[in-house]
Amino acid sequence: MRLHSAPKSGNGYKVRLLLGLMDKSVEVIDYNTKGGETHSPEFLRRVNPDGKVPVLELDDGTMLPESGAIMLLLAGETPYLPNDHVQRAQIFRWMFFEQYSLLPNLARPRLWRMWEVEMTEVREVQLAEIFKQGYRALGVMERHLEGHEFFVGGRPTVADVALYAYPRVCDEGGYRLGDYPNVRAWLERIEDLPGYVLPPGQG
Numbered sequence: 399m400r401l402h403s404a405p406k407s408g409n410g411y412k413v414r415l416l417l418g419l420m421d422k423s424v425e426v427i428d429y430n431t432k433g434g435e436t437h438s439p440e441f442l443r444r445v446n447p448d449g450k451v452p453v454l455e456l457d458d459g460t461m462l463p464e465s466g467a468i469m470l471l472l473a474g475e476t477p478y479l480p481n482d483h484v485q486r487a488q489i490f491r492w493m494f495f496e497q498y499s500l501l502p503n504l505a506r507p508r509l510w511r512m513w514e515v516e517m518t519e520v521r522e523v524q525l526a527e528i529f530k531q532g533y534r535a536l537g538v539m540e541r542h543l544e545g546h547e548f549f550v551g552g553r554p555t556v557a558d559v560a561l562y563a564y565p566r567v568c569d570e571g572g573y574r575l576g577d578y579p580n581v582r583a584w585l586e587r588i589e590d591l592p593g594y595v596l597p598p599g600q601g
């Protein structure tokens with residue numbers, strides 16, 4: 399198997415973190431997303447028509463895009479994806495929440511800073527709304543973690559791995575987690591897990 403990714407990709411990091419926690423490794427092929435490498439005709443045709451990483455290339459050449467789908471495949475029968483149907487549904491619930499409510503709001507300010515995007519008046523207005531929605535999503539996590547060590551079933555699952563990546567690096571976009579003590583304690587619990595892998599640019 400090979401992982402098509404990008405050095406600073408938070409979604410690629412989710413997959414690398416899960417692999418580390420499961421004591422597995424795969425070959426990684428990195429692309430320059432800022433330079434548009436994932437939109438070349440070759441990449442769109444052969445790797446992912448959506449022009450994004452991560453993509454897991456299986457041994458038979460099958461390409462599997464989307465970090466969530468990749469993690470569900472890799473977690474397979476391990477404790478990172480319990481068999482219990484209700485627990486599984488809760489895991490999916492948190493992964494969908496991450497993709498819709500959390501990721502876009504936490505990733506965008508980081509990306510704009512990383513790519514040195516010009517902050518026009520329009521973008522400043524957008525940024526204020528993004529922070530509002532991002533802090534709202536962090537609040538949902540903060541309240542759930544009141545009395546829960548991990549998101550589902552009292553032990554780490556793919557839901558935690560999916561939810562971890564962007565809050566861990568959100569300070570790079572200007573977020574501050576001072577008002578989210580449960581989130582900060584949970585981030586530290588993840589960091590204490592055997593096989594933990596540092597986020598992009600920190601390892």
Ligand SMILES: N[C@@H](CCC(=O)N[C@@H](CS)C(=O)NCC(=O)O)C(=O)O
Nearest residue numbers: 407408409431450451452464465466
């Ligand atoms: N829903 C996708 C999002 C993938 C995504 O947005 N990837 C970014 C890197 S983190 C990317 O490839 N961006 C390049 C582009 O969109 O051109 C996932 O979870 O894998």
